Each structure stands twice: as structure tokens, then as C-alpha cells.
Amino acid sequence: MQEDENGMRYWLMKSEPDCFSWDDLVKQKRAEWDGVRNHAAQLNMKTMELGDQALFYHSNIGLEVVGVMEIARTAAPDSTDESGKWIAVEVAPLRKLPHPVTLKQIKAEPALAKMEMIRQSRLSVAPVREDEFRKILEMAGEAG
DNA sequence: GCCAACGTTGGC
DNA sequence: GCCAACGTTGGC
Numbered sequence: 001m002q003e004d005e006n007g008m009r010y011w012l013m014k015s016e017p018d019c020f021s022w023d024d025l026v027k028q029k030r031a032e033w034d035g036v037r038n039h040a041a042q043l044n045m046k047t048m049e050l051g052d053q054a055l056f057y058h059s060n061i062g063l064e065v066v067g068v069m070e071i072a073r074t075a076a077p078d079s080t081d082e083s084g085k086w087i088a089v090e091v092a093p094l095r096k097l098p099h100p101v102t103l104k105q106i107k108a109e110p111a112l113a114k115m116e117m118i119r120q121s122r123l124s125v126a127p128v129r130e131d132e133f134r135k136i137l138e139m140a141g142e143a144g
Numbered sequence: 145g146c147c148a149a150c151g152t153t154g155g156c
Numbered sequence: 157g158c159c160a161a162c163g164t165t166g167g168c
């Protein structure tokens with residue numbers, strides 16, 4: 001796991017927009033990222049710290065990174081889970097990207113070839129290296 | 145403890 | 157609608 005000089009980690013979190021979209025998050029201002037039922041994704045969420053930044057990715061429909069959010073609460077029991085086995089974090093929107101960055105663009109960019117989301121496409125919560133994070137913001141039209 | 149069968153995710 | 161990747165389950 002890579003950190004920048006402030007100890008901050010970066011992530012990418014997937015959601016199907018017809019289930020929970022970026023606009024839904026903006027409306028709610030803050031949301032529990034629940035329903036993750038994959039151990040690798042759970043482990044990633046357990047590693048998250050307050051203030052870590054995460055890319056919001058629309059899977060299935062759109063197939064693009066649409067915004068940046070921050071971790072607003074660290075791992076705690078997933079309120080949708082009866083068994084008590086699974087955890088969830090809370091996220092809050094920071095900003096929408098000037099324009100989305102599509103999966104197609106990500107795959108076409110050699111600097112992003114090693115991204116976890118590419119290497120393991122089904123992982124719904126994946127770490128992002130700092131240089132990859134910055135590259136995606138640049139591709140989204142944010143000033144360097 | 146292995147592995148085949150099956151289910152789910154997510155891209156094409 | 158299909159398929160690849162991956163996780164889980166259950167028989168042995």
C-alpha cells in the first residue's frame with residue numbers, strides 16, 4: 001500500500017449508478033458504503049483512514065470515474081448486515097470531476113496499466129497509487 | 145484438503 | 157446475451 005508524504009491513501013470504489021450514483025451521494029452528503037461482500041474489498045475498507053480520498057466509479061452503466069470523495073468514518077459494522085461479519089465505511093463527496101474518465105481511457109493509458117481495478121476487474125474497493133490518482137485527475141481536466 | 149459445480153460481478 | 161474471472165459450496 002502506498003502513501004503520500006501526508007500518510008494519505010487513495011482508493012477507487014465502484015457502484016452501479018442505477019443502484020447508488022454520484023448524484024445520490026451528493027444529495028445525501030454522506031453515505032455508508034455498505035453491501036460489500038468480498039474479503040479483499042473488506043480488507044481494503046478496514047485499511048482506510050479518515051480523510052483518505054477515493055475515486056467514485058460507475059460500474060455497469062457509464063464505466064467511468066465521475067468524482068472524488070473522502071472517507072468520513074472508518075470501518076464499523078455494516079448496518080445492512082445481519083450476521084455482524086461485515087464492515088462498512090462512510091464516505092462524503094468532495095468534488096465532481098470536470099469530465100469523467102472512462103474505463104476505456106484508463107485502459108488506453110500505459111501509466112495506469114498496473115492499477116488494481118485493471119488487474120482485478122471485479123474488485124469493488126481497490127487501492128490506487130498516488131501517481132495513478134494524480135494521473136486520473138489530470139485526465140479528468142483538473143489542473144495539475 | 146482437493147476440486148468440480150455453481151453463483152456473482154462486471155465488461156464486452 | 158454472453159463470457160471470463162473469481163469466490164463459495166459441498167461431495168469425497
